[in-house]
Amino acid sequence: MKNISIILFTFLVLISCSSEKNINNKIDSIFEEFHGNSTPGVSVAVINEDKVIYQKGFGLADLKTKVLIEPKTNFRLASITKQFTAFSILLLEQENILALQDTLTKFFPNFPEYGNKITIKNILQHTSGLLDYEDYVDKTDSIQLKDKDVLAILMNQDSTYFNPGSKHQYSNSGYAILAMLIEKLSGMSYAKFLENNIFVPLGMSNSVAYENGISEIKNRSFGYSKNDSGFVFSDQSLTSAVLGDGGIYSSTIDLIKWDKEVDSPTLLTTEKFNRVFEKGKTTNGKEFDYGFGWRLDPYENFNRLYHTGGTSGFSNIYMKIPKLDLTIVVLINISGYDAKGYAEQIADLFIKQ
Numbered sequence: 001m002k003n004i005s006i007i008l009f010t011f012l013v014l015i016s017c018s019s020e021k022n023i024n025n026k027i028d029s030i031f032e033e034f035h036g037n038s039t040p041g042v043s044v045a046v047i048n049e050d051k052v053i054y055q056k057g058f059g060l061a062d063l064k065t066k067v068l069i070e071p072k073t074n075f076r077l078a079s080i081t082k083q084f085t086a087f088s089i090l091l092l093e094q095e096n097i098l099a100l101q102d103t104l105t106k107f108f109p110n111f112p113e114y115g116n117k118i119t120i121k122n123i124l125q126h127t128s129g130l131l132d133y134e135d136y137v138d139k140t141d142s143i144q145l146k147d148k149d150v151l152a153i154l155m156n157q158d159s160t161y162f163n164p165g166s167k168h169q170y171s172n173s174g175y176a177i178l179a180m181l182i183e184k185l186s187g188m189s190y191a192k193f194l195e196n197n198i199f200v201p202l203g204m205s206n207s208v209a210y211e212n213g214i215s216e217i218k219n220r221s222f223g224y225s226k227n228d229s230g231f232v233f234s235d236q237s238l239t240s241a242v243l244g245d246g247g248i249y250s251s252t253i254d255l256i257k258w259d260k261e262v263d264s265p266t267l268l269t270t271e272k273f274n275r276v277f278e279k280g281k282t283t284n285g286k287e288f289d290y291g292f293g294w295r296l297d298p299y300e301n302f303n304r305l306y307h308t309g310g311t312s313g314f315s316n317i318y319m320k321i322p323k324l325d326l327t328i329v330v331l332i333n334i335s336g337y338d339a340k341g342y343a344e345q346i347a348d349l350f351i352k353q
Helices: 001-029 078-094 114-117 122-123 149-153 172-186 189-204 252-263 271-279 340-351
Strands: 042-048 049-057 061-062 224-227 230-233 248-250 304-310 316-322 324-334
Touching: 001 049, 001 340, 042 252, 042 340, 049 252, 061 078, 078 122, 078 248, 078 271, 078 316, 114 316, 122 172, 122 189, 149 172, 149 224, 172 189, 189 252, 230 252, 248 252, 252 316, 252 324, 324 340
Parallel strands: none
Antiparallel strands: 042 049, 042 324, 224 230, 304 316, 316 324
């Protein structure tokens, strides 16, 4: 009887290993265009049932030095940063330093009168109506904007796109303002707050909200764009130094650590954290697929939690499908690539098997 049990266990292990190898081969084929290590590329991680079943890099982190992309390679996350900014706001709320119904003028008394109507919750869920700071950037300027410059731009305006709360409209401006709020209330820089309160506690030792001349990025990938003649270096833009809406660099190694926190919060209570996944509602009761730094639209009839991140030189996604106990991270150092599409191809392997 004991021998039969051993044989059965061994058989099941072999089946599991064979199935995982088959999945891995199929994921490899999805990223076949990057296999030659002659172009910029991609770092991919897949977690299923609390196990990292796939983690690889393809292509080059730096075309000049020919450094290969590996799981430890750090990419600019762009708007995936927003879930860390939102998490920071909830940490401050947990310490009773702020409330989500507080308005901008409570913390920025010199903010124009329209700030009286904009709550922190409005900003988290993109219902603030704040004007897009990108529209006020002088394209001939050579000095990068920072979060404080976004605040200054908005303090020189006298209106919003719509009455706060009445509409959902994505806003990078709002998350730059949240970064300034974090600095004002914590007494430390946004980057330092993230380091002290998220990255260090979670062991995300190579993640950083990058500030030129202040911090460095270990194992850095550089960003590129593609044109008819090949790939062009396009690592930074005038808005790349704005941190709250998209300034974090991280790797699949560190995002796996973040994923554990998302699944089982330790820095926030589960009750407080799970609000990030509650769909927002406008003042007229219309529901929309966004929480606090997370997109919430479904995929193939499965609930999905995710955020994309696209910026100069980078295209990314961090996506979770809870019912499948599946997490997918795709980080690409090329502008305009369909990271979401790649992640959905991976998800299909689990949905349709």
